[in-house]
Amino acid sequence: MALKCVKCGLRLPPYPPKSKCEKCGGTLEYKISLPKNHKIKFSGKLHFWRYINLLPPVQHIVSLGEGGTPLHKAERLAEKIGLRELYLKDETRNPTNSFRDRAAALLTSNAIDLKHDTLICATNGNLGASLAAYSAKAGLICHVIVPKLVDVGKLAQMLIYDAVIEEFGETVDDSIHRAEALANETGWYQATAELNPLVIEAQKTIAYEVYEQFGVPDWFIVSMGGGGTVYSILKGFKELKQLGTIKPLPKMIGVQPEGCAPIVKTLVEKSSEPIKIAKPSTRALAVLVANPLQSELAIKAIKESKGLTLMISDSKIFTAELQIAKLEGMFAEPASSATIAALEKLVKKGKIRKNDSVVCLITGSGLKATDILQALTKKQKTAVLGLEISTKEKILRILSKKDTYGYDLWKKLGKIMTRGAIYQHLNELSERGLITGYAKNGRKFFRITKRGRKALRAIDDLKLLL
Numbered sequence: 143m144a145l146k147c148v149k150c151g152l153r154l155p156p157y158p159p160k161s162k163c164e165k166c167g168g169t170l171e172y173k174i175s176l177p178k179n180h181k182i183k184f185s186g187k188l189h190f191w192r193y194i195n196l197l198p199p200v201q202h203i204v205s206l207g208e209g210g211t212p213l214h215k216a217e218r219l220a221e222k223i224g225l226r227e228l229y230l231k232d233e234t235r236n237p238t239n240s241f242r243d244r245a246a247a248l249l250t251s252n253a254i255d256l257k258h259d260t261l262i263c264a265t266n267g268n269l270g271a272s273l274a275a276y277s278a279k280a281g282l283i284c285h286v287i288v289p290k291l292v293d294v295g296k297l298a299q300m301l302i303y304d305a306v307i308e309e310f311g312e313t314v315d316d317s318i319h320r321a322e323a324l325a326n327e328t329g330w331y332q333a334t335a336e337l338n339p340l341v342i343e344a345q346k347t348i349a350y351e352v353y354e355q356f357g358v359p360d361w362f363i364v365s366m367g368g369g370g371t372v373y374s375i376l377k378g379f380k381e382l383k384q385l386g387t388i389k390p391l392p393k394m395i396g397v398q399p400e401g402c403a404p405i406v407k408t409l410v411e412k413s414s415e416p417i418k419i420a421k422p423s424t425r426a427l428a429v430l431v432a433n434p435l436q437s438e439l440a441i442k443a444i445k446e447s448k449g450l451t452l453m454i455s456d457s458k459i460f461t462a463e464l465q466i467a468k469l470e471g472m473f474a475e476p477a478s479s480a481t482i483a484a485l486e487k488l489v490k491k492g493k494i495r496k497n498d499s500v501v502c503l504i505t506g507s508g509l510k511a512t513d514i515l516q517a518l519t520k521k522q523k524t525a526v527l528g529l530e531i532s533t534k535e536k537i538l539r540i541l542s543k544k545d546t547y548g549y550d551l552w553k554k555l556g557k558i559m560t561r562g563a564i565y566q567h568l569n570e571l572s573e574r575g576l577i578t579g580y581a582k583n584g585r586k587f588f589r590i591t592k593r594g595r596k597a598l599r600a601i602d603d604l605k606l607l608l
Protein backbone atom coordinates (compact mmCIF):
# COMPACT_ATOMS: atom_id res chain seq x y z
CA MET A 143 0.00 0.00 0.00
CA ALA A 144 1.58 3.27 -1.17
CA LEU A 145 0.67 6.94 -1.33
CA LYS A 146 0.05 8.09 -4.88
CA CYS A 147 -0.49 11.56 -6.35
CA VAL A 148 -3.81 11.70 -8.18
CA LYS A 149 -2.40 14.36 -10.56
CA CYS A 150 1.16 13.33 -11.54
CA GLY A 151 1.22 9.73 -10.37
CA LEU A 152 4.21 10.17 -8.04
CA ARG A 153 4.49 7.26 -5.59
CA LEU A 154 5.60 7.66 -2.00
CA PRO A 155 5.99 5.25 0.93
CA PRO A 156 2.81 5.09 3.06
CA TYR A 157 4.27 6.93 6.04
CA PRO A 158 4.40 9.68 7.16
CA PRO A 159 0.86 10.29 5.87
CA LYS A 160 1.00 13.40 3.68
CA SER A 161 -1.89 15.07 1.92
CA LYS A 162 -0.11 17.01 -0.82
CA CYS A 163 2.33 15.99 -3.56
CA GLU A 164 5.71 17.70 -3.20
CA LYS A 165 6.18 17.77 -6.96
CA CYS A 166 2.89 19.12 -8.29
CA GLY A 167 0.71 20.01 -5.29
CA GLY A 168 -1.85 17.34 -6.24
CA THR A 169 -3.76 15.30 -3.67
CA LEU A 170 -2.08 12.19 -2.33
CA GLU A 171 -4.15 9.10 -1.64
CA TYR A 172 -3.57 5.50 -0.67
CA LYS A 173 -3.75 2.81 -3.33
CA ILE A 174 -4.47 -0.72 -2.23
CA SER A 175 -2.06 -3.15 -3.80
CA LEU A 176 -3.96 -6.41 -3.88
CA PRO A 177 -3.90 -8.35 -7.14
CA LYS A 178 -6.99 -8.13 -9.32
CA ASN A 179 -9.62 -10.76 -8.57
CA HIS A 180 -7.89 -11.50 -5.30
CA LYS A 181 -10.73 -13.21 -3.45
CA ILE A 182 -11.00 -11.05 -0.38
CA LYS A 183 -12.68 -12.72 2.57
CA PHE A 184 -13.60 -10.62 5.52
CA SER A 185 -13.62 -12.53 8.77
CA GLY A 186 -14.39 -12.01 12.41
CA LYS A 187 -16.86 -9.74 14.09
CA LEU A 188 -18.37 -6.89 12.08
CA HIS A 189 -16.28 -3.99 13.29
CA PHE A 190 -13.71 -1.53 11.99
CA TRP A 191 -10.61 -3.71 12.25
CA ARG A 192 -12.23 -6.50 10.25
CA TYR A 193 -10.93 -4.61 7.21
CA ILE A 194 -7.35 -4.22 8.38
CA ASN A 195 -6.03 -5.90 5.21
CA LEU A 196 -7.51 -3.13 3.11
CA LEU A 197 -6.06 -0.36 5.28
CA PRO A 198 -2.52 1.06 5.26
CA PRO A 199 -0.27 -0.98 7.59
CA VAL A 200 -0.97 -0.75 11.33
CA GLN A 201 1.04 -2.25 14.18
CA HIS A 202 -0.33 -0.88 17.43
CA ILE A 203 -4.14 -0.84 17.50
CA VAL A 204 -6.09 1.73 19.51
CA SER A 205 -9.75 0.77 19.77
CA LEU A 206 -12.88 1.69 21.68
CA GLY A 207 -15.09 -0.68 19.66
CA GLU A 208 -15.66 1.47 16.57
CA GLY A 209 -17.47 0.46 13.40
CA GLY A 210 -19.83 -2.47 12.87
CA THR A 211 -22.71 -0.01 13.14
CA PRO A 212 -26.24 -1.13 12.25
CA LEU A 213 -27.82 -0.59 8.86
CA HIS A 214 -31.48 0.00 9.64
CA LYS A 215 -34.22 -0.65 7.13
CA ALA A 216 -36.26 2.55 7.49
CA GLU A 217 -39.69 1.25 6.58
CA ARG A 218 -41.89 4.00 7.98
CA LEU A 219 -39.72 6.77 6.57
CA ALA A 220 -39.58 4.99 3.21
CA GLU A 221 -43.35 4.75 3.09
CA LYS A 222 -43.70 8.44 3.92
CA ILE A 223 -41.27 9.37 1.15
CA GLY A 224 -42.74 6.92 -1.36
CA LEU A 225 -39.80 4.57 -1.67
CA ARG A 226 -39.53 0.80 -1.39
CA GLU A 227 -36.08 0.33 0.04
CA LEU A 228 -34.41 2.86 2.31
CA TYR A 229 -31.59 2.13 4.72
CA LEU A 230 -29.98 4.34 7.33
CA LYS A 231 -26.34 3.62 8.18
CA ASP A 232 -26.43 4.49 11.85
CA GLU A 233 -23.02 5.91 12.68
CA THR A 234 -24.39 7.48 15.86
CA ARG A 235 -23.73 4.06 17.40
CA ASN A 236 -19.98 4.52 17.47
CA PRO A 237 -18.16 5.03 20.81
CA THR A 238 -18.39 8.85 20.73
CA ASN A 239 -21.56 8.82 18.62
CA SER A 240 -20.16 9.75 15.25
CA PHE A 241 -18.59 8.23 12.14
CA ARG A 242 -15.33 9.97 12.98
CA ASP A 243 -14.46 7.28 15.52
CA ARG A 244 -13.26 5.17 12.59
CA ALA A 245 -10.80 7.91 11.64
CA ALA A 246 -9.76 8.51 15.24
CA ALA A 247 -8.98 4.80 15.73
CA LEU A 248 -6.73 4.69 12.67
CA LEU A 249 -5.08 8.06 13.32
CA THR A 250 -4.21 7.46 16.95
CA SER A 251 -2.94 3.96 16.06
CA ASN A 252 -0.75 5.49 13.36
CA ALA A 253 0.47 8.27 15.68
CA ILE A 254 1.69 5.62 18.12
CA ASP A 255 3.30 3.54 15.34
CA LEU A 256 5.17 6.67 14.24
CA LYS A 257 6.22 7.37 17.85
CA HIS A 258 4.32 10.60 18.34
CA ASP A 259 3.05 11.61 21.76
CA THR A 260 0.97 14.62 20.70
CA LEU A 261 -1.52 15.17 17.91
CA ILE A 262 -3.29 18.18 16.54
CA CYS A 263 -6.56 18.54 14.71
CA ALA A 264 -8.70 21.36 13.35
CA THR A 265 -12.32 20.34 13.57
CA ASN A 266 -15.95 21.38 13.36
CA GLY A 267 -16.59 19.05 16.27
CA ASN A 268 -17.06 15.34 15.59
CA LEU A 269 -13.45 14.51 14.73
CA GLY A 270 -12.24 16.56 17.69
CA ALA A 271 -14.56 14.69 20.05
CA SER A 272 -13.43 11.34 18.61
CA LEU A 273 -9.72 12.12 18.70
CA ALA A 274 -9.99 13.44 22.24
CA ALA A 275 -11.50 10.13 23.37
CA TYR A 276 -9.06 7.90 21.48
CA SER A 277 -6.10 10.02 22.63
CA ALA A 278 -7.28 9.58 26.19
CA LYS A 279 -7.45 5.82 25.66
CA ALA A 280 -3.98 5.76 24.08
CA GLY A 281 -2.34 8.20 26.48
CA LEU A 282 -1.67 10.79 23.78
CA ILE A 283 -1.97 14.56 24.14
CA CYS A 284 -4.71 15.90 21.87
CA HIS A 285 -4.73 19.52 20.67
CA VAL A 286 -7.96 20.63 19.09
CA ILE A 287 -8.48 23.86 17.13
CA VAL A 288 -12.15 24.76 16.83
CA PRO A 289 -13.90 27.70 15.13
CA LYS A 290 -16.20 30.13 16.91
CA LEU A 291 -19.34 28.09 16.31
CA VAL A 292 -19.15 24.52 17.58
CA ASP A 293 -21.96 22.25 18.73
CA VAL A 294 -22.02 22.30 22.53
CA GLY A 295 -22.23 18.52 22.89
CA LYS A 296 -19.08 18.02 20.84
CA LEU A 297 -17.26 20.65 22.86
CA ALA A 298 -18.38 18.92 26.05
CA GLN A 299 -16.88 15.67 24.77
CA MET A 300 -13.55 17.34 23.97
CA LEU A 301 -13.53 18.85 27.47
CA ILE A 302 -14.34 15.69 29.37
CA TYR A 303 -11.78 13.64 27.40
CA ASP A 304 -9.25 16.29 28.41
CA ALA A 305 -8.20 17.68 25.04
CA VAL A 306 -6.33 20.99 24.86
CA ILE A 307 -8.86 23.24 23.15
CA GLU A 308 -8.03 26.41 21.26
CA GLU A 309 -10.64 28.57 19.55
CA PHE A 310 -9.38 30.00 16.30
CA GLY A 311 -11.25 31.63 13.41
CA GLU A 312 -14.80 32.22 12.27
CA THR A 313 -15.14 28.88 10.47
CA VAL A 314 -13.12 25.67 10.44
CA ASP A 315 -11.33 26.91 7.31
CA ASP A 316 -9.32 29.30 9.51
CA SER A 317 -8.76 26.61 12.15
CA ILE A 318 -7.24 24.31 9.51
CA HIS A 319 -4.59 26.91 8.61
CA ARG A 320 -3.76 27.29 12.29
CA ALA A 321 -3.44 23.50 12.75
CA GLU A 322 -1.21 23.27 9.68
CA ALA A 323 1.10 26.00 10.96
CA LEU A 324 1.24 24.52 14.47
CA ALA A 325 2.11 21.04 13.21
CA ASN A 326 4.91 22.45 11.04
CA GLU A 327 6.25 24.38 14.00
CA THR A 328 6.06 21.60 16.59
CA GLY A 329 6.24 18.34 14.65
CA TRP A 330 2.98 17.15 16.23
CA TYR A 331 1.03 14.42 14.44
CA GLN A 332 -1.35 16.05 11.96
CA ALA A 333 -4.83 14.58 12.48
CA THR A 334 -6.94 17.14 10.62
CA ALA A 335 -9.25 15.32 8.18
CA GLU A 336 -8.27 17.43 5.18
CA LEU A 337 -4.55 17.09 5.90
CA ASN A 338 -4.22 13.37 6.57
CA PRO A 339 -5.15 10.85 3.84
CA LEU A 340 -5.67 8.11 6.45
CA VAL A 341 -9.04 9.70 7.24
CA ILE A 342 -10.38 8.73 3.81
CA GLU A 343 -9.06 5.21 4.35
CA ALA A 344 -10.83 4.95 7.70
CA GLN A 345 -14.15 6.28 6.42
CA LYS A 346 -14.18 3.98 3.38
CA THR A 347 -14.88 1.06 5.73
CA ILE A 348 -18.47 2.37 5.91
CA ALA A 349 -18.82 1.23 2.29
CA TYR A 350 -17.41 -2.22 3.09
CA GLU A 351 -19.90 -2.62 5.93
CA VAL A 352 -22.87 -1.52 3.84
CA TYR A 353 -21.79 -4.01 1.18
CA GLU A 354 -21.69 -6.80 3.74
CA GLN A 355 -24.97 -5.77 5.37
CA PHE A 356 -27.00 -5.13 2.24
CA GLY A 357 -25.00 -5.09 -0.97
CA VAL A 358 -24.62 -2.17 -3.33
CA PRO A 359 -27.50 0.33 -3.22
CA ASP A 360 -28.56 2.26 -6.33
CA TRP A 361 -27.97 5.53 -4.49
CA PHE A 362 -25.81 6.53 -1.52
CA ILE A 363 -26.60 9.92 0.02
CA VAL A 364 -24.01 11.79 2.08
CA SER A 365 -23.85 15.34 3.41
CA MET A 366 -20.77 17.32 2.49
CA GLY A 367 -18.61 19.66 4.55
CA GLY A 368 -14.93 19.32 3.67
CA GLY A 369 -15.80 16.98 0.81
CA GLY A 370 -13.83 13.91 1.91
CA THR A 371 -16.65 11.65 3.08
CA VAL A 372 -18.50 11.27 -0.22
CA TYR A 373 -15.16 10.43 -1.82
CA SER A 374 -14.20 7.86 0.80
CA ILE A 375 -17.50 5.99 0.50
CA LEU A 376 -17.11 5.68 -3.27
CA LYS A 377 -13.45 4.69 -2.82
CA GLY A 378 -14.56 1.78 -0.61
CA PHE A 379 -17.00 0.54 -3.25
CA LYS A 380 -14.45 1.06 -6.03
CA GLU A 381 -11.94 -1.10 -4.21
CA LEU A 382 -14.54 -3.85 -3.83
CA LYS A 383 -15.08 -3.59 -7.58
CA GLN A 384 -11.33 -3.69 -8.22
CA LEU A 385 -11.21 -6.90 -6.17
CA GLY A 386 -13.98 -8.37 -8.30
CA THR A 387 -16.38 -8.52 -5.34
CA ILE A 388 -19.02 -6.20 -6.82
CA LYS A 389 -19.92 -4.95 -10.28
CA PRO A 390 -21.92 -1.71 -10.41
CA LEU A 391 -21.11 1.19 -8.12
CA PRO A 392 -23.70 3.21 -6.21
CA LYS A 393 -24.49 6.65 -7.55
CA MET A 394 -23.24 9.15 -4.98
CA ILE A 395 -25.37 12.10 -3.92
CA GLY A 396 -23.67 14.96 -2.07
CA VAL A 397 -25.88 17.32 -0.08
CA GLN A 398 -25.09 20.74 1.37
CA PRO A 399 -27.15 23.34 3.23
CA GLU A 400 -28.33 26.31 1.15
CA GLY A 401 -26.40 28.78 3.28
CA CYS A 402 -23.12 26.94 2.78
CA ALA A 403 -22.94 25.00 -0.48
CA PRO A 404 -19.54 25.67 -2.08
CA ILE A 405 -19.18 22.19 -3.60
CA VAL A 406 -22.70 22.13 -5.05
CA LYS A 407 -22.16 25.60 -6.52
CA THR A 408 -18.77 24.69 -8.01
CA LEU A 409 -20.35 21.70 -9.70
CA VAL A 410 -23.58 23.38 -10.85
CA GLU A 411 -21.81 26.48 -12.16
CA LYS A 412 -19.13 24.29 -13.78
CA SER A 413 -16.48 26.52 -12.23
CA SER A 414 -12.89 25.52 -12.96
CA GLU A 415 -11.76 26.83 -9.56
CA PRO A 416 -13.50 25.68 -6.35
CA ILE A 417 -16.02 28.32 -5.26
CA LYS A 418 -15.63 29.79 -1.75
CA ILE A 419 -18.58 31.09 0.25
CA ALA A 420 -18.00 34.59 1.63
CA LYS A 421 -20.60 34.56 4.41
CA PRO A 422 -21.51 30.95 5.11
CA SER A 423 -24.43 30.28 7.40
CA THR A 424 -26.23 27.12 8.49
CA ARG A 425 -27.40 25.52 11.69
CA ALA A 426 -25.86 22.26 10.49
CA LEU A 427 -22.51 23.18 12.04
CA ALA A 428 -20.86 19.88 11.13
CA VAL A 429 -20.84 20.95 7.48
CA LEU A 430 -20.15 24.67 7.94
CA VAL A 431 -17.08 24.79 5.69
CA ALA A 432 -16.66 27.85 3.46
CA ASN A 433 -13.72 26.70 1.38
CA PRO A 434 -13.63 22.88 1.37
CA LEU A 435 -10.14 21.59 0.69
CA GLN A 436 -11.42 18.29 -0.66
CA SER A 437 -13.98 19.84 -2.99
CA GLU A 438 -12.19 18.36 -6.00
CA LEU A 439 -12.35 14.85 -4.57
CA ALA A 440 -16.06 15.22 -3.81
CA ILE A 441 -16.81 16.39 -7.33
CA LYS A 442 -14.74 13.57 -8.78
CA ALA A 443 -16.73 11.00 -6.79
CA ILE A 444 -20.07 12.47 -7.82
CA LYS A 445 -19.17 12.70 -11.51
CA GLU A 446 -17.49 9.31 -11.67
CA SER A 447 -20.46 7.55 -10.10
CA LYS A 448 -22.97 9.48 -12.26
CA GLY A 449 -24.45 10.88 -9.09
CA LEU A 450 -25.68 14.36 -8.31
CA THR A 451 -25.60 17.19 -5.78
CA LEU A 452 -28.21 19.45 -4.27
CA MET A 453 -28.81 22.09 -1.65
CA ILE A 454 -31.33 21.91 1.17
CA SER A 455 -32.69 24.75 3.33
CA ASP A 456 -32.12 24.70 7.08
CA SER A 457 -35.85 24.51 7.71
CA LYS A 458 -36.16 21.39 5.53
CA ILE A 459 -33.19 19.90 7.39
CA PHE A 460 -34.95 20.52 10.70
CA THR A 461 -38.19 18.95 9.47
CA ALA A 462 -36.24 15.92 8.27
CA GLU A 463 -34.53 15.60 11.65
CA LEU A 464 -37.92 15.46 13.37
CA GLN A 465 -39.17 12.91 10.83
CA ILE A 466 -36.21 10.57 11.28
CA ALA A 467 -36.75 10.74 15.02
CA LYS A 468 -40.55 10.33 14.94
CA LEU A 469 -40.68 7.60 12.31
CA GLU A 470 -37.49 5.64 12.93
CA GLY A 471 -36.52 6.34 16.53
CA MET A 472 -33.17 7.75 15.53
CA PHE A 473 -31.78 11.10 16.67
CA ALA A 474 -29.60 12.31 13.79
CA GLU A 475 -27.55 15.48 13.75
CA PRO A 476 -28.71 18.24 11.38
CA ALA A 477 -25.95 17.67 8.81
CA SER A 478 -26.93 14.06 8.27
CA SER A 479 -30.67 14.80 8.41
CA ALA A 480 -30.08 16.78 5.21
CA THR A 481 -29.70 13.44 3.42
CA ILE A 482 -33.34 12.56 4.13
CA ALA A 483 -34.54 16.03 3.09
CA ALA A 484 -32.58 15.59 -0.15
CA LEU A 485 -34.03 12.14 -0.72
CA GLU A 486 -37.56 13.46 -0.34
CA LYS A 487 -36.88 16.19 -2.89
CA LEU A 488 -35.33 13.79 -5.39
CA VAL A 489 -38.16 11.27 -5.13
CA LYS A 490 -40.70 14.07 -5.71
CA LYS A 491 -38.75 15.23 -8.76
CA GLY A 492 -38.63 11.67 -10.10
CA LYS A 493 -34.81 11.57 -10.08
CA ILE A 494 -34.92 8.67 -7.66
CA ARG A 495 -37.53 6.09 -8.58
CA LYS A 496 -39.83 4.18 -6.25
CA ASN A 497 -38.02 0.88 -6.72
CA ASP A 498 -34.49 2.25 -6.33
CA SER A 499 -32.59 1.24 -3.22
CA VAL A 500 -31.10 4.06 -1.17
CA VAL A 501 -28.67 4.29 1.76
CA CYS A 502 -28.42 7.53 3.74
CA LEU A 503 -25.40 8.08 5.94
CA ILE A 504 -26.33 9.23 9.44
CA THR A 505 -22.97 10.59 10.51
CA GLY A 506 -23.58 11.68 14.09
CA SER A 507 -26.00 11.99 16.97
CA GLY A 508 -28.39 14.90 17.33
CA LEU A 509 -27.63 14.95 21.05
CA LYS A 510 -24.33 16.62 20.23
CA ALA A 511 -25.87 19.50 18.28
CA THR A 512 -26.83 22.83 19.76
CA ASP A 513 -29.52 23.83 17.30
CA ILE A 514 -32.06 21.08 17.78
CA LEU A 515 -32.19 21.63 21.52
CA GLN A 516 -32.78 25.34 21.01
CA ALA A 517 -35.38 24.73 18.34
CA LEU A 518 -37.24 22.20 20.48
CA THR A 519 -37.33 24.50 23.53
CA LYS A 520 -38.72 27.23 21.32
CA LYS A 521 -41.30 24.87 19.90
CA GLN A 522 -42.32 23.76 23.36
CA LYS A 523 -42.68 27.36 24.50
CA THR A 524 -45.02 28.19 21.60
CA ALA A 525 -47.00 25.04 22.29
CA VAL A 526 -47.45 26.07 25.93
CA LEU A 527 -48.34 29.59 24.88
CA GLY A 528 -50.89 28.16 22.44
CA LEU A 529 -52.47 26.15 25.25
CA GLU A 530 -52.74 29.20 27.48
CA ILE A 531 -54.38 31.24 24.78
CA SER A 532 -56.81 28.46 24.06
CA THR A 533 -57.82 28.07 27.74
CA LYS A 534 -58.42 31.81 28.08
CA GLU A 535 -60.33 31.78 24.83
CA LYS A 536 -62.50 28.89 26.04
CA ILE A 537 -63.29 30.74 29.28
CA LEU A 538 -64.28 33.83 27.32
CA ARG A 539 -66.52 31.77 25.03
CA ILE A 540 -68.29 30.12 27.96
CA LEU A 541 -68.79 33.51 29.62
CA SER A 542 -69.97 35.07 26.37
CA LYS A 543 -72.99 32.75 26.58
CA LYS A 544 -73.74 32.98 30.29
CA ASP A 545 -72.21 34.38 33.48
CA THR A 546 -70.91 31.70 35.79
CA TYR A 547 -68.53 30.88 38.68
CA GLY A 548 -65.10 29.22 38.88
CA TYR A 549 -66.15 25.70 39.90
CA ASP A 550 -68.68 25.54 37.04
CA LEU A 551 -66.02 26.73 34.57
CA TRP A 552 -63.65 24.05 35.82
CA LYS A 553 -66.30 21.38 35.15
CA LYS A 554 -67.14 22.84 31.72
CA LEU A 555 -63.47 22.81 30.74
CA GLY A 556 -63.39 19.07 31.32
CA LYS A 557 -61.58 19.13 34.70
CA ILE A 558 -58.27 18.71 32.82
CA MET A 559 -56.44 21.33 34.84
CA THR A 560 -56.29 22.21 38.50
CA ARG A 561 -58.90 24.58 39.87
CA GLY A 562 -56.00 26.80 40.91
CA ALA A 563 -54.99 27.12 37.27
CA ILE A 564 -58.54 28.17 36.34
CA TYR A 565 -58.52 30.90 39.02
CA GLN A 566 -55.14 32.03 37.72
CA HIS A 567 -56.59 32.45 34.26
CA LEU A 568 -59.65 34.24 35.67
CA ASN A 569 -57.39 36.66 37.57
CA GLU A 570 -55.35 37.40 34.49
CA LEU A 571 -58.47 37.94 32.37
CA SER A 572 -59.84 40.33 35.05
CA GLU A 573 -56.57 42.25 35.22
CA ARG A 574 -56.72 42.77 31.49
CA GLY A 575 -60.30 44.01 31.72
CA LEU A 576 -61.68 41.16 29.61
CA ILE A 577 -63.97 39.87 32.36
CA THR A 578 -65.32 41.26 35.59
CA GLY A 579 -66.35 39.55 38.81
CA TYR A 580 -69.37 40.09 41.08
CA ALA A 581 -70.93 38.37 44.08
CA LYS A 582 -74.20 36.44 43.73
CA ASN A 583 -75.78 33.77 45.98
CA GLY A 584 -72.62 33.71 48.09
CA ARG A 585 -70.48 32.85 45.06
CA LYS A 586 -68.14 34.86 42.87
CA PHE A 587 -69.60 35.07 39.37
CA PHE A 588 -67.79 36.28 36.26
CA ARG A 589 -69.11 38.25 33.30
CA ILE A 590 -67.46 39.01 29.97
CA THR A 591 -66.84 42.72 29.34
CA LYS A 592 -67.19 44.71 26.12
CA ARG A 593 -63.47 44.47 25.75
CA GLY A 594 -63.63 40.67 26.23
CA ARG A 595 -66.17 40.34 23.42
CA LYS A 596 -63.95 42.47 21.23
CA ALA A 597 -61.01 40.15 21.98
CA LEU A 598 -63.08 37.11 20.99
CA ARG A 599 -64.02 38.75 17.70
CA ALA A 600 -60.35 39.52 17.10
CA ILE A 601 -59.49 35.84 17.70
CA ASP A 602 -62.15 34.81 15.17
CA ASP A 603 -60.73 37.25 12.64
CA LEU A 604 -57.26 35.97 13.27
CA LYS A 605 -58.41 32.39 12.67
CA LEU A 606 -59.34 33.37 9.13
CA LEU A 607 -55.62 33.71 8.54
CA LEU A 608 -54.71 30.22 9.72
Ligand SMILES: [Zn+2]
Nearest residue numbers: 147150163166
Ligand atom coordinates in the same frame (compact mmCIF):
# COMPACT_ATOMS: atom_id res chain seq x y z
ZN1 LIG B 1 1.96 15.11 -8.00
